[in-house]
Amino acid sequence: MKSGIYFSLFTSHYKTMTTFLTAPRLTAGVTHEPAAPVLELRGISVVYTQTGGGPRGLALEDVSLEVETGERVAVIGPNGAGKSTLLKLVAGMLKPTNGQVNVYGRASHEHICIGYAPQRNQIDWSFPVTVMDVVMMGRAGKIGLLRWPRRRDWELARHSLERVHALHLADKQIGELSGGQQQRVFIARALAQEAELLLMDEPLAGLDIPGQEQIFEILDALRQDKVTILLATHDLNLAAERFDRALLLNRKVVAYGLPTAVLSPANLLAAYGGHAHMIKMDDQTMLLADTCCDHGETG
Amino acid sequence: MDIWTWLSEPLAFGFIARGMMAAAVVGVVCSVLGSYVVLRGMAFFGDALAHAILPGVVVAFLWGWPLLVGALIMGVLTAVGIGALSSRGTFKEDTAIGVIFAGTFALGVAMLSTRGNYTIDLAHFLFGNLLGVSAADLRATAGIAAVILLIVFLFYKEFMIVSFDPILAATLRLPATFLRYLLLILIAVTIVVSLQAVGIALVVAMLVTPAAAAYLLTRRLPAMMLIAAAIGAFSGVAGVYVSYYWNIAAGPAVVLTATAVFLLVFIVAPGRGLLAQHWPLAPKRG
Numbered sequence: 001m002k003s004g005i006y007f008s009l010f011t012s013h014y015k016t017m018t019t020f021l022t023a024p025r026l027t028a029g030v031t032h033e034p035a036a037p038v039l040e041l042r043g044i045s046v047v048y049t050q051t052g053g054g055p056r057g058l059a060l061e062d063v064s065l066e067v068e069t070g071e072r073v074a075v076i077g078p079n080g081a082g083k084s085t086l087l088k089l090v091a092g093m094l095k096p097t098n099g100q101v102n103v104y105g106r107a108s109h110e111h112i113c114i115g116y117a118p119q120r121n122q123i124d125w126s127f128p129v130t131v132m133d134v135v136m137m138g139r140a141g142k143i144g145l146l147r148w149p150r151r152r153d154w155e156l157a158r159h160s161l162e163r164v165h166a167l168h169l170a171d172k173q174i175g176e177l178s179g180g181q182q183q184r185v186f187i188a189r190a191l192a193q194e195a196e197l198l199l200m201d202e203p204l205a206g207l208d209i210p211g212q213e214q215i216f217e218i219l220d221a222l223r224q225d226k227v228t229i230l231l232a233t234h235d236l237n238l239a240a241e242r243f244d245r246a247l248l249l250n251r252k253v254v255a256y257g258l259p260t261a262v263l264s265p266a267n268l269l270a271a272y273g274g275h276a277h278m279i280k281m282d283d284q285t286m287l288l289a290d291t292c293c294d295h296g297e298t299g
Numbered sequence: 300m301d302i303w304t305w306l307s308e309p310l311a312f313g314f315i316a317r318g319m320m321a322a323a324v325v326g327v328v329c330s331v332l333g334s335y336v337v338l339r340g341m342a343f344f345g346d347a348l349a350h351a352i353l354p355g356v357v358v359a360f361l362w363g364w365p366l367l368v369g370a371l372i373m374g375v376l377t378a379v380g381i382g383a384l385s386s387r388g389t390f391k392e393d394t395a396i397g398v399i400f401a402g403t404f405a406l407g408v409a410m411l412s413t414r415g416n417y418t419i420d421l422a423h424f425l426f427g428n429l430l431g432v433s434a435a436d437l438r439a440t441a442g443i444a445a446v447i448l449l450i451v452f453l454f455y456k457e458f459m460i461v462s463f464d465p466i467l468a469a470t471l472r473l474p475a476t477f478l479r480y481l482l483l484i485l486i487a488v489t490i491v492v493s494l495q496a497v498g499i500a501l502v503v504a505m506l507v508t509p510a511a512a513a514y515l516l517t518r519r520l521p522a523m524m525l526i527a528a529a530i531g532a533f534s535g536v537a538g539v540y541v542s543y544y545w546n547i548a549a550g551p552a553v554v555l556t557a558t559a560v561f562l563l564v565f566i567v568a569p570g571r572g573l574l575a576q577h578w579p580l581a582p583k584r585g
Contacts, residue, residue, distance in 0.1 A: 092472075129463060
């Protein structure tokens with residue numbers, strides 16, 4: 001691997017030179033309280049201000065919930081419901097206006113164990129990085145400032161790619177991948193990061209059925225490692241069938257719990273309002289809801 | 300005249316040899332930093348920063364300081380100022396840049412105009428004075444360039460992450476604000492050391508053009524930086540020959556050489572070039 005040589009050539013020189021420069025506190029992350037839930041939101045609200053001093057609005061209001069270790073939670077709700085805001089909040093890249101976000105009992109912005117797979121339109125796919133480069137980015141927190149990847153980092157990155165069946169893509173530029181492959185690479189990056197909480201923003205949008213299946217196979221395998229997953233989606237069927245919990249969001253928590261209970265017609269009407277179209281069939285209610293999302297949704 | 304005489308004749312003049320070395324150094328350091336400028340879409344920022352440095356240069360010139368000092372102070376101040384103004388989100392970034400850019404540039408010209416006959420000095424600031432590079436200038440340029448390249452090397456993976464995926468940078472708790480300002484300051488300093496070579500009005504070309512050509516030739520960031528640096532260095536050296544033999548001002552000659560290389564790459568680059576896009580050798584997959 002070309003990049004391997006490029007990095008390792010310089011590793012040994014810098015080890016001695018940079019040891020005293022590196023501040024371990026910046027990158028080490030905090031310890032976990034094993035008794036605390038993996039994720040706990042208490043009374044969260046987020047106020048945003050528009051560019052140009054436009055009207056202020058509430059992106060999230062009084063959101064409180066707990067997620068248990070190893071659970072897979074579908075985050076659903078109409079466009080602008082605050083799904084992306086919620087994920088960014090949990091990732092710790094956005095501070096709540098009120099309330100507290102705790103991961104394993106500590107403020108989320110202190111952790112480096114939170115993986116984030118961004119929405120497709122937030123990535124510049126023509127950026128000159130390979131799949132291996134992207135996965136190795138996940139190691140940056142553990143490697144530390146001013147240091148270069150070591151053998152263990154390369155092994156972990158390769159192993160992470162293996163787990164998402166993408167090792168053969170390692171040398172490809174990321175723009176050459178299919179949508180499903182791109183999502184798998186971002187999962188691999190979270191694995192390389194040794195993430196215990198994985199946040200995924202619309203990873204299923206635009207994927208065909210086999211592509212979605214492959215993602216779920218990988219997520220199923222992650223369940224054995226107790227990786228907790230929050231996944232924003234517009235697909236209510238998948239939310240009902242493939243998740244332990246569903247969080248129905250429309251700035252406030254409309255409902256949170258078992259998907260079958262959450263996805264009741266009354267809840268969906270409350271969340272989607274005029275955008276929901278119910279079709280009553282024999283013993284079922286079918287919901288035709290929701291426009292999809294590839295157009296830069298920011299809510 | 301054989302090729303060796305052709306190549307060696309201008310080098311007999313010390314000031315031309317110095318200018319050539321300065322142009323090559325500037326070509327390398329501009330192109331490496333320019334890779335980030337191209338990938339992050341900061342070409343306008345770079346151009347504005349160059350123009351905004353003028354008041355610093357003029358004050359140093361009028362008070363008899365080294366020009367580099369005035370330019371450095373003004374460059375860093377402007378980089379931080381634009382960074383702060385645009386991160387508050389009151390204006391879109393290009394609006395903030397436009398306001399500062401034109402205002403400071405006008406201030407610089409106004410201050411210089413108090414000296415009466417100022418057109419020659421202004422021309423040197425705008426388009427560079429490559430053949431006026433002294434031995435001390437060359438040493439300072441090379442020294443600062445080495446420091447810039449060392450910092451880019453040390454923060455390679457952090458700059459790549461911050462440029463590619465700011466959300467990842469946040470979840471890894473990288474010091475994103477520090478890195479952003481560090482990059483802005485590095486770009487400012489790069490512009491400052493390039494002023495004598497190509498001048499305020501043309502420095503953006505050295506930042507953007509070689510890196511843009513390299514972008515068409517590779518899909519790896521380290522390779523992009525190396526190719527851009529090679530194009531930048533070549534443009535610096537070849538530009539001085541063009542200047543000598545065709546009797547063209549040196550700064551513009553260097554920039555025109557880089558532009559010619561870019562156009563050539565833009566047409567013939569495999570895969571992404573004009574020819575490859577319109578007449579692919581192999582049928583496109585999918």
